[in-house]
Amino acid sequence: MSSRKLSKKERQEKFLKVIEEDPFITDEELSDMFNVSIQTIRLDRLALNIPELRERVKKVAKANYKKVRTIAEAEIVGELIDLELNKRGISILETDSSMVFKKTKIVRGHYIFAMAESLAMAVIDADVALTGVANIKYRVPVLAGQKLIAKAEVTKIRGNKYFVHVKITVKDEQVFRGKFILVSI
Amino acid sequence: MSSRKLSKKERQEKFLKVIEEDPFITDEELSDMFNVSIQTIRLDRLALNIPELRERVKKVAKANYKKVRTIAEAEIVGELIDLELNKRGISILETDSSMVFKKTKIVRGHYIFAMAESLAMAVIDADVALTGVANIKYRVPVLAGQKLIAKAEVTKIRGNKYFVHVKITVKDEQVFRGKFILVSI
Numbered sequence: 001m002s003s004r005k006l007s008k009k010e011r012q013e014k015f016l017k018v019i020e021e022d023p024f025i026t027d028e029e030l031s032d033m034f035n036v037s038i039q040t041i042r043l044d045r046l047a048l049n050i051p052e053l054r055e056r057v058k059k060v061a062k063a064n065y066k067k068v069r070t071i072a073e074a075e076i077v078g079e080l081i082d083l084e085l086n087k088r089g090i091s092i093l094e095t096d097s098s099m100v101f102k103k104t105k106i107v108r109g110h111y112i113f114a115m116a117e118s119l120a121m122a123v124i125d126a127d128v129a130l131t132g133v134a135n136i137k138y139r140v141p142v143l144a145g146q147k148l149i150a151k152a153e154v155t156k157i158r159g160n161k162y163f164v165h166v167k168i169t170v171k172d173e174q175v176f177r178g179k180f181i182l183v184s185i
Numbered sequence: 186m187s188s189r190k191l192s193k194k195e196r197q198e199k200f201l202k203v204i205e206e207d208p209f210i211t212d213e214e215l216s217d218m219f220n221v222s223i224q225t226i227r228l229d230r231l232a233l234n235i236p237e238l239r240e241r242v243k244k245v246a247k248a249n250y251k252k253v254r255t256i257a258e259a260e261i262v263g264e265l266i267d268l269e270l271n272k273r274g275i276s277i278l279e280t281d282s283s284m285v286f287k288k289t290k291i292v293r294g295h296y297i298f299a300m301a302e303s304l305a306m307a308v309i310d311a312d313v314a315l316t317g318v319a320n321i322k323y324r325v326p327v328l329a330g331q332k333l334i335a336k337a338e339v340t341k342i343r344g345n346k347y348f349v350h351v352k353i354t355v356k357d358e359q360v361f362r363g364k365f366i367l368v369s370i
Contacts, residue, residue: 109316110299
C-alpha cells in the first residue's frame with residue numbers, strides 16, 4: 001500500500017476489505033498499513049461498527065471451544081480461532097509486557113511453549129491426553145505486543161499416540177516450531 | 186524405616202538426622218516416614234525449632250539468586266537451592282492444585298517445562314541468554330502436592346551456545362528430562 005494518505009472515505013472502504021481478508025489484523029498493523037494513528041483506526045472501527053480484535057477473536061473462538069475434548073477452555077493459552085479434531089487447529093495470542101523477561105523485553109519462552117502445547121492438546125480427539133515428547137525450536141525472539149498465530153497439524157496417529165506439528169508465526173515470519181507426541185490415557 | 190511407632194524422643198532425634206541429610210524433605214514425606222500425622226510433624230518441627238520447608242528452601246536459595254546473571258529471581262520457576270555457573274544448578278518446586286488440568290488433576294506440562302527452562306537459563310554465565318532448541322520428554326505424570334527437584338548440568342559450551350541437560354524427579358523417580366541449547370546474545 002502506498003504511503004500517500006487516503007481520504008477518510010477511501011480508507012474506510014479499504015478498511016472493510018482488509019478486515020474481511022484478515023479478520024485478526026491488529027490496530028497496530030492497520031495503523032502501519034494506512035499510515036495513520038492508532039486513534040484514527042479506533043475511530044474508523046467505531047464508525048464502521050467493527051469490534052476490537054479481542055472481541056472479534058473471542059466471537060470466532062467461542063464455537064471452537066465447544067469442540068475441544070481434552071482440555072478446558074481456560075487452559076488453552078491463546079484464543080482458538082479454528083479447529084478440526086485430529087486434523088488441524090489455529091490459535092492467536094496477543095503478547096503483552098507481563099510476559100517478557102525484565103532484562104531483554106523478550107517474551108519468555110514458556111509462554112510460547114504453553115501456546116503450542118495447549119493447541120497441540122486441543123486438536124486431539126480424545127478425552128484425556130498428555131504430552132509425551134516435544135522437540136522445539138525458537139527461531140526469532142518475540143517482543144511484547146506482537147501477535148502470535150499458532151497452527152497445529154496432526155500428522156500421524158498410531159494407537160494412542162498423536163503426532164502434532166505446531167508452527168508459530170509473527171506476520172508470516174516463523175518464530176517457533178514444535179513437534180509433539182501426545183498420548184491419550 | 187519400620188512402621189513401629191517411635192517414642193516422641195526417639196522420633197525427634199531421628200527427625201534431626203533426617204533433616205540434616207535431606208533438608209528439603211516435605212512434612213508429608215516425614216509423616217509417611219515416621220508413620221505419624223502431619224500435625225505431629227508440625228509440632229515436632231516447632232519443638233525442634235525447624236522452620237517449614239518453604240522457609241528452609243528460601244534461606245538456602247537467597248545466596249544462589251545473587252549468582253544468577255541471565256534472568257531475574259522472580260523469573261525462575263521454583264527455588265534455586267544450588268548453583269555453580271556454567272556447571273550445574275538445582276531447584277525445587279512444590280506443585281499445587283492451581284497448576285493442574287481440571288480434568289485429570291495432573292500438573293500442566295508447561296509448568297514443568299518452565300521450571301526446567303528457567304533453571305537451564307539460570308546456570309548460564311552470560312548477561313543475556315535465550316532458548317534456541319529443546320528436546321524434552323515427560324516420563325511420568327506429576328500430581329498436585331508432589332515436590333519436584335530439577336537438576337541442570339551444562340554439558341558443553343561452543344562459542345555462544347550452551348548445552349544444558351535438565352532432569353526432574355519426584356522422590357528419585359524421573360518424571361521429565363530435557364536437553365536445551367541456549368544462546369547468549
